Amino acid sequence: MPKPILLLNCGSSSIKYQMIDADTEAVMAVGLVQKVGDPTPGTIDHEVDGETFHDETYFPSHTEAIAAVVKMFDTHGPDIVDAVAVGHRTVHGGTDFNSTTVINQSVINKLVELSGLAPLHNPPGIAGIRAAREILPDVPHVAIFDTAFFAELPAAAHTYAIDRELARKYQIRRYGFHGTSHQYVSGQAAEFLGRDISELKQIVCHLGNGASVSAIDGGHPIETSMGLTPLQGLVMGTRSGDVDPGLHAYLGREMKLSVSEVDTLLNKRSGMFGLTGKTDMRDIDQLIAAGNEDAKLGMDVYVHRLVGYIGNYIAQLGGIDAITFTAGVGENAANVRKMVVDKLSYFGAVLDDEVNSVRSKQPRRISTPESKIEILVIPTNEELAMVRETIKAIGG
Structure with missing residues (x-):
């Protein structure tokens, strides 16, 4: 019996998504929504079993875009109701999140507070989380942070030479990004060798x-x-x-x-x-x-x-x-x-x-x-x- 995980990567005007079977690690579906929030028609492309399905419509917000993703799954498969969880790529976790975290309202509130650290990335990610939780409320949603792998950098490496009280108050430090990739690739390199x-x-x-x-x-x-x-x-x-x-x-x-x-x-x-x-x-x-x-x-x-x-x-x-x-x-x-x-x-x-x-x-x-x-x-x-x-x- 498959154990599908839906993955969402929400940008300001696009949503990349995949569904992967956690047991076999096989890709079950992959897709891309473009022109979210744009006044002109956007596109959605949904690929499953080697076939791509295309549609064009307006996506005024991430809510409509996520709804279009769900519709693609409902129409062309695989069955989205079989998903056991939704994983959200989340760019910046600040000093509050140093590991993957199950999302609840308090987590969302904290992400909103952290938006100043990643104003181009966190707000659309939060919009995607809210839309997905509204449309898929009966499965756990999880935030995977780009910064988490580097949370334990040595102090000498992550500290900027600025006023220490100001740095503490505004959480100013080196966080690092692409952590999911660096962690995965370093593990694969060791395995390869x-x-x-x-x-x-x-x-x-x-x-x-x-x-x-x-x-x-x-x-x-x-x-x-x-x-x-x-x-x-x-x-x-x-x-x-x-x-x-x-x-x-x-x-x-x-x-x-x-x-x-x-x-x-x-x-x-x-x-x-x-x-x-x-x-x-x-x-x-x-x-x-x-x-x-x-x-x-x-x-x-x-x-x-x-x-x-x-x-x-x-x-x-x-x-x-x-x-x-x-x-x-x-x-x-x-x-x-x-x-x-x-x-x-x-x-x-x-x-x-x-x-x-x-x-x-x-x-x-x-x-x-x-x-x-x-x-x-x-x-x-x-x-x-x-x-x-x-x-x-x-x-x-």
Whole structure:
């Protein structure tokens, strides 16, 4: 008898969803709702048994969007009433939530209080939770936090050098994100290598449109690149990553921009988009091949920042056993992996260029036998990790 778990990832204008059987870990359905809250018609695509069903209608709010998801399940299957729980991806848990949590009204109230820490992410997530609980009230709902895996970062790693009383009052610290992926991939890397995770010093590079890197010692994270918000750290698709904090004041003075306008600039008009005009690495590769100097510089900045973090983390770990690439860029951009690993030759990392160039959806080793560091590519599966967390939270 299947044990279906419905997973919801609610953005401001979209909802990604999957239903996965917790027993077999097989994907039963997957879908995407777009243009939630938009005045123009939105779309919903629902895939089950290899067939995709499409519909277009208006989604004034997340309530109507979730209702459309339920209708797709009712019409095309699988039966949503068989779901034993709903797992919600929740970006920011602040200092209040350091593990997956069964949702009740007090949890929702606390998430609302924390919205200031993730104003772009938490409010739509809360809207999705409310809508799903209203439409599916008879099953437990669970919040899986992006920040939870990094909740126990060492104090020296998570503390900012600002007024300590102000930091305590407003919960200002480095939280880290993509925690579900970093936890899953580090566990899979240990399994792939046939070693106990408690023995391993690992660096995980989660490289997608959002990107982060973590240092994991014996299964416990000791560093990660993202901070109070997902803006800190690596160069990303549209996010700047690290910049001088004084940039906000400078642009405010020189361009008469508000803090909100600078925040939008750094989150949505920077990163690879700001440097090259593109966010897809394939498009950037084409520009580089055509001799575009901006694209070449953008790629150099991207790699420079990532290598800098990796070198820092090798020092913080006191050595390194494995470096793993994951997520869209990490799994598919062979040239990015090569540029990074070639710069790590001082540490004894040696890439197998032939193996690295082969596209695959399977976990694989891309270093040579003589390499002193295991270089791996492990596809992330945040949805599967969310299912496991959901089952754990509801007691099996």
